[in-house]
Amino acid sequence: MVFQPVIGLEVHAELKTKSKVFCPCPVVWKAPPNTVTCPICMGFPGVLPVLNRKALELTLRTAIALNCHIHHQTIFERKNYYYPDLPKGYQISQKRIPIGFQGWLEIATASGRKKIRIHDVHLEEDTGKSVHGEEAGDPSASFIDYNRSGVPLCEIISEPDIHSVEELEQFMIKLRQLLLFLDVSECRMERGHLRFEASVSVRPQGTNTLGTRVEIKNLNSFRAVSGAVQAEIERQIALLKEGRSVQQQTMLWNEASKRTEPMRTKETAHDYRYFPEPDLVPVLISDEWLAQIRQTLPETADEKTLRFVRVYGLSEKEAELLTATPAVAHFFESAVRHFHDPKGIGNWMLGDLQGLLNESQKDWETCPVSPESLAQLVQLIDDQTISVRMAKEVLREMFATGRAPKTIVSEKGLVQIADQDYVRKVVIQVINNHPHAVADYLSGKDKLIGFFVGQVMKATGGKANPQLANRLVREALESRRTSS
Amino acid sequence: MPLTREEVLHIALLARLELDEEEIERYTWELNRILEHIEKLKELDIEGVEPTSHILPLSNVFREDEPTEPYPREDLLANAPDAVNGYFRVPRVVEES
Numbered sequence: 001m002v003f004q005p006v007i008g009l010e011v012h013a014e015l016k017t018k019s020k021v022f023c024p025c026p027v028v029w030k031a032p033p034n035t036v037t038c039p040i041c042m043g044f045p046g047v048l049p050v051l052n053r054k055a056l057e058l059t060l061r062t063a064i065a066l067n068c069h070i071h072h073q074t075i076f077e078r079k080n081y082y083y084p085d086l087p088k089g090y091q092i093s094q095k096r097i098p099i100g101f102q103g104w105l106e107i108a109t110a111s112g113r114k115k116i117r118i119h120d121v122h123l124e125e126d127t128g129k130s131v132h133g134e135e136a137g138d139p140s141a142s143f144i145d146y147n148r149s150g151v152p153l154c155e156i157i158s159e160p161d162i163h164s165v166e167e168l169e170q171f172m173i174k175l176r177q178l179l180l181f182l183d184v185s186e187c188r189m190e191r192g193h194l195r196f197e198a199s200v201s202v203r204p205q206g207t208n209t210l211g212t213r214v215e216i217k218n219l220n221s222f223r224a225v226s227g228a229v230q231a232e233i234e235r236q237i238a239l240l241k242e243g244r245s246v247q248q249q250t251m252l253w254n255e256a257s258k259r260t261e262p263m264r265t266k267e268t269a270h271d272y273r274y275f276p277e278p279d280l281v282p283v284l285i286s287d288e289w290l291a292q293i294r295q296t297l298p299e300t301a302d303e304k305t306l307r308f309v310r311v312y313g314l315s316e317k318e319a320e321l322l323t324a325t326p327a328v329a330h331f332f333e334s335a336v337r338h339f340h341d342p343k344g345i346g347n348w349m350l351g352d353l354q355g356l357l358n359e360s361q362k363d364w365e366t367c368p369v370s371p372e373s374l375a376q377l378v379q380l381i382d383d384q385t386i387s388v389r390m391a392k393e394v395l396r397e398m399f400a401t402g403r404a405p406k407t408i409v410s411e412k413g414l415v416q417i418a419d420q421d422y423v424r425k426v427v428i429q430v431i432n433n434h435p436h437a438v439a440d441y442l443s444g445k446d447k448l449i450g451f452f453v454g455q456v457m458k459a460t461g462g463k464a465n466p467q468l469a470n471r472l473v474r475e476a477l478e479s480r481r482t483s484s
Numbered sequence: 485m486p487l488t489r490e491e492v493l494h495i496a497l498l499a500r501l502e503l504d505e506e507e508i509e510r511y512t513w514e515l516n517r518i519l520e521h522i523e524k525l526k527e528l529d530i531e532g533v534e535p536t537s538h539i540l541p542l543s544n545v546f547r548e549d550e551p552t553e554p555y556p557r558e559d560l561l562a563n564a565p566d567a568v569n570g571y572f573r574v575p576r577v578v579e580e581s
Contacts, residue, residue, distance in 0.1 A: 037555060084574045132576060143568070144573075271498055280545075
């Protein structure tokens with residue numbers, strides 16, 4: 001029997017605000033424990049949360065971009081549970097009336113484009129962080145840091161419309177790209193800006209009933225999500241093939257053993273007892289407000305790709321690669337503003353420069369070569385000041401030192417020789433020095449042309465314009481043929 | 485439908501309250517009196533009345549996204565029963581794997 005996986009994903013995205021969602025504490029990465037906190041985000045009795053307008057607007061932006069319906073009146077609710085990293089005993093979240101609902105995100109699959117439905121998009125606060133046992137030098141205790149408590153999170157919940165790990169990966173890539181282009185989250189995985197929970201079940205292919213669902217929590221990278229879901233699908237199929245059944249439970253992913261394992265927890269009952277948060281007033285979202293957010297929505301990756309093809313004459317593949325992140329797209333457009341050779345600039349970015357970035361584990365945001373410098377380099381090639389081969393060397397130097405290409409070129413004396421008379425003299429010299437090779441060429445060994453060009457390049461220290469050298473060598477050799 | 489002893493124990497567990505016999509009996513009785521009162525409220529005709537999520541006629545109270553200086557850590561940790569190296573120390577919450 002062939003089984004079909006049924007996968008749903010919950011994504012928590014940390015929103016890009018300067019301050020927390022219900023108090024004015026700054027959002028800071030890696031501050032010493034409990035140094036960016038206050039009585040509100042530490043849940044002291046009697047404090048009053050006030051909603052950060054920016055956090056709400058970023059969530060609205062996300063909901064709109066995910067094609068959601070918007071609740072014109074929305075409220076916050078308390079999700080009650082007891083855990084040390086949640087000092088109030090409840091998390092302020094949304095349940096009954098989320099900001100956005102019934103949306104979709106389109107992904108590309110092997111069998112064409114497909115819409116993954118979005119159940120809802122809502123706003124909530126992050127919890128604190130615990131360090132357990134030995135990690136902190138005390139096996140009997142946990143240590144709590146509330147710096148993250150109250151950081152705004154946008155939660156995006158998909159419907160179980162995903163039917164393979166490939167679709168799942170596409171969904172995650174597309175969603176991250178969308179959030180990046182919307183400028184709502186930095187999406188830095190290593191900082192936990194995107195966290196996932198997957199629900200997985202399997203059913204016989206062709207049926208419509210849903211199997212028993214297993215939730216996998218605490219997945220913090222695309223790789224962890226793919227690995228965990230793949231392993232869980234295989235585990236469930238194996239169980240069913242043995243005639244056993246899948247138990248509804250919450251699992252964790254064990255990266256080392258590549259297995260999903262039941263979550264061990266002292267929490268016995270999940271009964272969140274949601275009720276409206278009395279400390280926050282309702283939020284009314286007017287049509288005018290929505291229209292204003294819609295108008296200021298940044299260009300999406302798909303729109304940018306189409307524009308790059310139309311405006312810069314790039315191929316669809318090139319345009320897609322150059323719009324993979326806002327950073328690469330921004331680099332490209334800045335470079336093209338300095339020197340208008342979109343094809344050339346695109347090729348150098350996707351070729352040599354991408355290679356150098358990969359080698360040094362940098363990205364377009366931390367690239368030591370500025371868009372202006374790359375534009376200058378391409379200009380030097382286009383006006384034949386330097387050859388492509390020289391440019392590769394110059395780029396490497398630019399990458400290592402951050403210096404401008406013109407400086408490097410003049411310092412190294414790399415300017416290529418395009419002076420016809422000079423190069424012709426060298427060519428004649430080379431031909432006179434190699435009478436045997438000339439005879440061989442004339443007797444039909446055409447490939448020897450490369451040898452002569454090589455000798456000319458050697459004699460000029462690699463600086464002769466290669467196309468020019470090639471043409472002059474051919475001319476000189478052919479003139480021997482007619483004169484002999 | 486009165487609240488049972490088991491339900492009271494469940495609620496106590498969710499709130500991490502340890503109740504003795506006398507308290508279990510007392511809370512069961514008290515919670516049932518509260519629920520009876522709610523039952524009484526059900527007699528009201530609320531046809532066409534929207535659920536109230538907030539009692540004040542207010543909406544859209546926002547803060548601008550401007551960070552301010554956080555609180556001094558020593559003040560925040562001053563009332564902690566147990567703090568070490570700037571952390572709150574609590575009994576271990578995850579079982580050893």
